[in-house]
Amino acid sequence: MSEQIKFVQGNEACVEAALYAGLDFFAGYPITPSTEIAEHMALRLPQAGGRFIQMEDEIASICALVGASLTGKKVMTATSGPGFSLMQEGLGYAIMAEIPCVIVNVMRGGPSTGLPTCPGQGDVYQARWGVHGDHAIIALTASNHQDVFSITVDAFNMAETYRTPVILLFDEVVGHMRERLDIPEQGELPVVKRLRTSVRAGIDYHPYLPREDGRLPMSDFGSQHRYNVTGLAHDMWGFPSQNPQIVHGLLRHLTDKIKNNVGTIARYKEYFMEDARTVLISYGSSARSALHVVRNMRARGERLGLLELQTLWPFPYGIVEEKCVNARHIVVVEMNMGQITRAVKRAVKNPERVVLANRIDGVFITPTDIKNILRLIQGKGV
Amino acid sequence: MAVKDYIRQRFFPHMWCQGCGHGIVLNSLLRAVEELGMSKNEIVMVSGIGCSSRISGYVDFHSLHTLHGRALAFATGVKMSKPELNVIVPMGDGDALAIGGNHFIHAARRNIAMTAIVMNNRIYGMTGGQYSPLSGFGKLATTAPFGNIDHDFDIAKLAIAAGASFVARTTTYHVQQATKIIKQAVMHEGFSVVEILSQCPTYYGRKNKLGDAAEMMEWFKNNTTPIGSKAKEENPGLIERGIFIQEDRPEYCDEYDKIVEKAQGGRV
Numbered sequence: 238m239s240e241q242i243k244f245v246q247g248n249e250a251c252v253e254a255a256l257y258a259g260l261d262f263f264a265g266y267p268i269t270p271s272t273e274i275a276e277h278m279a280l281r282l283p284q285a286g287g288r289f290i291q292m293e294d295e296i297a298s299i300c301a302l303v304g305a306s307l308t309g310k311k312v313m314t315a316t317s318g319p320g321f322s323l324m325q326e327g328l329g330y331a332i333m334a335e336i337p338c339v340i341v342n343v344m345r346g347g348p349s350t351g352l353p354t355c356p357g358q359g360d361v362y363q364a365r366w367g368v369h370g371d372h373a374i375i376a377l378t379a380s381n382h383q384d385v386f387s388i389t390v391d392a393f394n395m396a397e398t399y400r401t402p403v404i405l406l407f408d409e410v411v412g413h414m415r416e417r418l419d420i421p422e423q424g425e426l427p428v429v430k431r432l433r434t435s436v437r438a439g440i441d442y443h444p445y446l447p448r449e450d451g452r453l454p455m456s457d458f459g460s461q462h463r464y465n466v467t468g469l470a471h472d473m474w475g476f477p478s479q480n481p482q483i484v485h486g487l488l489r490h491l492t493d494k495i496k497n498n499v500g501t502i503a504r505y506k507e508y509f510m511e512d513a514r515t516v517l518i519s520y521g522s523s524a525r526s527a528l529h530v531v532r533n534m535r536a537r538g539e540r541l542g543l544l545e546l547q548t549l550w551p552f553p554y555g556i557v558e559e560k561c562v563n564a565r566h567i568v569v570v571e572m573n574m575g576q577i578t579r580a581v582k583r584a585v586k587n588p589e590r591v592v593l594a595n596r597i598d599g600v601f602i603t604p605t606d607i608k609n610i611l612r613l614i615q616g617k618g619v
Numbered sequence: 620m621a622v623k624d625y626i627r628q629r630f631f632p633h634m635w636c637q638g639c640g641h642g643i644v645l646n647s648l649l650r651a652v653e654e655l656g657m658s659k660n661e662i663v664m665v666s667g668i669g670c671s672s673r674i675s676g677y678v679d680f681h682s683l684h685t686l687h688g689r690a691l692a693f694a695t696g697v698k699m700s701k702p703e704l705n706v707i708v709p710m711g712d713g714d715a716l717a718i719g720g721n722h723f724i725h726a727a728r729r730n731i732a733m734t735a736i737v738m739n740n741r742i743y744g745m746t747g748g749q750y751s752p753l754s755g756f757g758k759l760a761t762t763a764p765f766g767n768i769d770h771d772f773d774i775a776k777l778a779i780a781a782g783a784s785f786v787a788r789t790t791t792y793h794v795q796q797a798t799k800i801i802k803q804a805v806m807h808e809g810f811s812v813v814e815i816l817s818q819c820p821t822y823y824g825r826k827n828k829l830g831d832a833a834e835m836m837e838w839f840k841n842n843t844t845p846i847g848s849k850a851k852e853e854n855p856g857l858i859e860r861g862i863f864i865q866e867d868r869p870e871y872c873d874e875y876d877k878i879v880e881k882a883q884g885g886r887v
């Protein structure tokens with residue numbers, strides 16, 4: 238049962254979802270095509286008792302998130318291309334210090350200021366490897382507003398569960414398009430609360446000593462446990478350490494806590510996959526065109542299926558491999574030069590069967606674009 | 620509480636060089652906190668990166684050791700989310716005003732109640748003696764082997780122009796004044812900036828032949844004067860010490876509370 242039905246932009250859907258998930262603090266800097274998130278947040282967040290601040294830039298925004306998160310708040314920022322590049326330093330900090338936070342990147346064409354108002358999906362690898370040093374990351378995406386809503390709630394849940402930044406990689410089409418959104422009632426979607434330490438005052442609290450399940454209970458800044466947080470390699474008290482064993486353990490922990498949970502983190506949708514000979518793999522707004530093609534060609538008896546990825550990182554290699562075992566052709570549909578295609582090639586048994594259907598010109602990829610590629614690989618010419 | 624109860628004793632002796640002014644600043648800061656009778660749980664120390672920024676690890680408060688130049692941005696998130704906390708931000712001059720210059724002026728402009736302590740040693744200590752925006756024209760540094768041609772600026776004037784509602788300056792020679800000023804700065808309901816001239820004998824002093832730590836502190840003694848003193852009139856080259864500005868101005872977190880009230884009252 239939905240509480241409210243709205244006709245909104247994807248960016249607004251994201252804001253509503255963040256509030257649903259219990260957002261307390263938003264810091265951001267306007268940039269197209271993510272700006273509506275900041276604008277809507279400035280209106281909606283104080284209504285919900287939270288706090289919004291427009292910082293001087295994106296670097297400051299992500300840093301403010303870390304500070305706020307440490308006081309026990311649920312936090313978010315939103316940006317696009319160049320702003321996301323600026324956030325990389327703070328993102329690395331949040332990874333290292335294990336700070337729950339959500340970072341939305343409504344992608345635009347790049348590099349540099351690129352194409353502000355045009356769709357693109359070029360930041361898939363920036364989300365994965367923009368930060369220096371070895372690390373793990375969670376990056377999620379969605380193709381329609383209902384999914385934007387649920388995946389945003391998921392993002393907060395994962396951030397709290399794994400004590401990590403979670404990136405939402407939307408694109409311009411999803412961000413700006415208007416469509417129906419059913420806002421679920423409270424309780425309908427699970428909302429994960431922060432895991433706080435049960436260690437009492439006066440007893441040694443180890444902010445960075447993982448429990449057996451890998452989780453780290455937190456203590457809010459300002460409450461009884463005083464500890465140190467740093468972006469330097471650190472020991473279980475949070476103090477800088479260069480002890481090789483400690484550093485090794487820390488880096489393993491940072492990657493394993495995500496790597497070991499790929500199955501739980503993986504979100505995807507499948508359409509007509511049971512007997513598909515040709516599998517389309519797509520995500521974000523491109524998946525809408527891909528779905529259109531699949532429905533259309535199914536009606537004409539062609540055995541086409543769509544695997545829509547919602548978790549891009551950690552890449553669900555196992556799932557992609559399994560879903561594509563019987564595929565003769567695998568066509569990855571994305572608006573870049575083949576970023577997810579690369580990952581798909583690594584995932585499947587016969588990478589030579591993987592083909593890219595893309596556009597890189599700032600124009601939304603249409604069903605016709607995809608059909609043209611399909612004709613080519615199916616040997617029919619265009 | 621004794622001053623030593625405010626520190627994490629296991630990290631002593633500290634990592635600063637012999638004669639470094641940063642330890643003196645730490646001492647003044649702890650005395651200020653002690654004299655104010657503050658509890659350790661109500662203070663959050665947020666620092667950036669640099670020799671100066673190591674302060675946050677030494678104190679037994681909630682401590683956040685962040686990124687070079689970004690401490691005030693992190694601190695803004697802490698303060699806005701829990702305004703009841705006292706947020707103190709020790710920074711180096713490079714940290715605060717080169718890489719962090721933008722955050723510095725905007726924190727001042729917002730007038731968010733935090734205390735920025737700028738430990739001005741006029742050099743990049745931690746990275747080994749490169750020139751900072753405060754090194755001064757003609758000074759030597761590892762990245763200015765032929766003499767620095769960057770002009771410096773006046774931190775206090777900059778802070779005032781940017782809107783800080785409390786601005787003061789002192790030196791490591793004037794430890795008692797430093798304690799007094801920090802106390803007032805911490806109690807101030809708005810953004811407070813305390814510049815403390817601090818000596819880096821290892822790099823700034825040695826490169827520029829300023830003598831040892833004691834001689835550098837002598838220099839602070841001989842080349843500074845209380846604000847508005849006669850000496851300044853006679854010798855405009857003297858650096859003024861004391862509180863330049865202390866004003867009541869709407870504080871950011873208070874103002875935001877009013878925004879929440881408005882928003883919840885449905886008045887948009």
Ligand SMILES: Cc1ncc(C[n+]2csc(CCOP(=O)(O)OP(=O)(O)O)c2C)c(N)n1
Nearest residue numbers: 668669670671687711712713714743744745
């Ligand atoms: C983004 C970034 N750039 C450069 C550095 C290297 N770095 C570390 S400390 C420092 C300067 C320190 O000088 P200052 O802030 O004046 O403090 P001091 O060490 O003199 O107390 C620099 C450039 C860094 N850590 N991060």
Ligand code: SF4
Nearest residue numbers: 635636639670744819
């Ligand atoms: S290098 Fe300079 S600033 Fe750093 S600890 Fe040594 S004396 Fe102090």
